[in-house]
Amino acid sequence: MTNSSSNSDIIEAGLARRYRAEKRFRFYGIAAIAIAISFLAVMLIAIGVRGVSAFQQTNVLLTVKFDPQYIDDNDWQGIIKASMREQFPGVGGRRDKRKLYKLMSSGAGFDLQDIYKKDPSLLGQTRAYWLPASDDIDMLMKGAIDRNVVEDDRRVSDREIVWVDRWLADGVIELQFNTRFFTAGDSREPELAGVWGALVGSLLTLAICFALSFPLGIMTAVYLEEFAPKNRWTDLIEVNINNLAAVPSIVFGLLGLAVFLNFFMLPRSAPLVGGMVLALMTLPTIIIAARAALRAVPPSIREAAFGMGASQVQTVMHHVLPLAMPGMLTGTIIGMAQALGESAPLLMIGMVAFIVDIPGSLVDSATVLPVQIYLWADSPERAFSERTAAAIIVLVGFLILMNLVAVIMRRKFERRW
């Protein structure tokens, strides 16, 4: 009796410690989840805050005269310069003038050219247009350049600030929605750079990727699930697919470089080759998802079809495949989302070049959105870092959209047998 009571004493004595240990263990779990989620939140918020300002651009309402003297020389920036001289007549000296001209973007002249091309009757007339300011002035307006810093440490001098302040007082300079960001290709000038070129490149690349990987993936899955005998050969294919799924993406880029570019002599930087490389990369994802979808179709469906005299191919084509299709499509969308975010293999096949033009075909030089982000992230200008974050917002927006479609499709078509 005394023995058992001392036993329970020992247990009782340890209980408080054991419960503390229990609580601590539980806390570790909550802390781990909190760390992961707060990192995600910090990352998304940090990028979001940086990027949102890029959706606006500083424009100046400039009164310009379509002077034949400049138009004949094709000197469109000259028109801008003349207008600036008129606005600030007191500015003399070459250095000061050059500073004055640099308030406006070097692309403002091209805007005028476009306006004139659409309406040549403007020749000799005076009109006012909202034209883009340079990136430094843009940063000043957005508060990214601090006016209180010593002049030498600031990218914008005191004189330039005086000019901008006069514009502000006149109400001719303001932040407007940055349409150019969504319609332009890449540029060396941050205020002229946009994501449209990269978006079109991404779209073309994904189209090739889809056209190759979707049929190939589904046919492979159908073969392995419905037709293949269980033997060494199919085992080999399966092991292969599982390993391909885990090969680092950059290795696919090396494959593309050695085989597609150097052996088959396909064009560099082209969405065609990019799509082919990404197709090989997404193939395992699609095959694995498609096989799961086929396995989810109950055998009774097949047996019923066989019972009605359908052949194996008819059974698969008419009954199994349509039933498995939503699951296959969901897996394919997720695979495409992965391909959209992939950049490493595309660096290998030269889709990293500086490309201003919007790609028009599958063999034009192009870049894709993630690579554009990589390129901009490397640029030293403050205005580019803002645009990088904005491009990330666009990319993540597309990824969210694709995943949402996949989730909705899964909810809508999911069938429990």
Place this chain on the structure above:
Amino acid sequence: MHITSARRMKNLVEAAIKLLLIASSMVAILSTVGIVASLLFEALRFFGEIPPTDFLFGLEWSPQTAIRADQVGSSGSFGAIPLFAGTMLISAIALIVATPVGLFAAIYLAEYAHVSVRDWVKPILEILAGIPTVVYGFFAALVVAPWLRGTGEAVGFDVSSESALAAGLVMGVMITPLISSLSDDVINAVPQNMRDGSFALGATKSETIRNVVLPAALPGIMGGLLLAASRAIGETMIVVMAAGLAANLTANPLQAVTTVTVQIVTLLTGDQEFDSAKTLAAFALGLMLFVTTLVLNVIALYIVRKYREQYD
């Protein structure tokens, strides 16, 4: 007569379709063959110029090739040890971050969390896996690295602006969901009656997890860790954007190191003269990368599969 000819036609079509299916499943094998062949072929050409021992055991990496024959420092050195060390250092930091976070998250989700919490938290963790690596790279280079540098200065450490620590930390977060979802699967696969037995002996929940569930799930968790390690070794964008280019042979996480993947990118995104040892070196590095990750993956898949059979 009618019926037989129709049947013959059908047989023909069916055979053709079957052939098409077999052909498409060959693509998976062909791409593996393509990878191995292209890596081996180019790497062998590289080893024709640079002896494999110099590559595998050399301590100095500076892949400049001469423009003129009499140039100073013209013979580039291709000792890959600093790259392997840098890759290991960054991957190790990533695993040190990701293993406890991923494992504890998986334990909490599998054993403690209410179903409704689980339904919310799991998809959020999966978002981390779906974010493109270039986004992580941007975050590492523009937010984490300057922050580390600032904190280091305040404490009195000299942190390089492209430290291994910044790249490793962010990469750790990237592979966390991989570890947590794989561990979650194996923890869930441990049969309930093992837990019940432990509870019946008076163990608390955490004691049950530590002494019964985790030992039973250990092989599967190890397999998951190996897969995560292979992901970390092959990861490119984070290190390209946040780790350095200089090949330092150091174990100090506050300094800049370079990795195999960073060097592949830098060697191949510049000039594209395909016969120089410089571009061929990228393929030799790619071969090393492929072999390493393949071995890790095969071991991991083997462990995971073998473990699963125990309880099914």
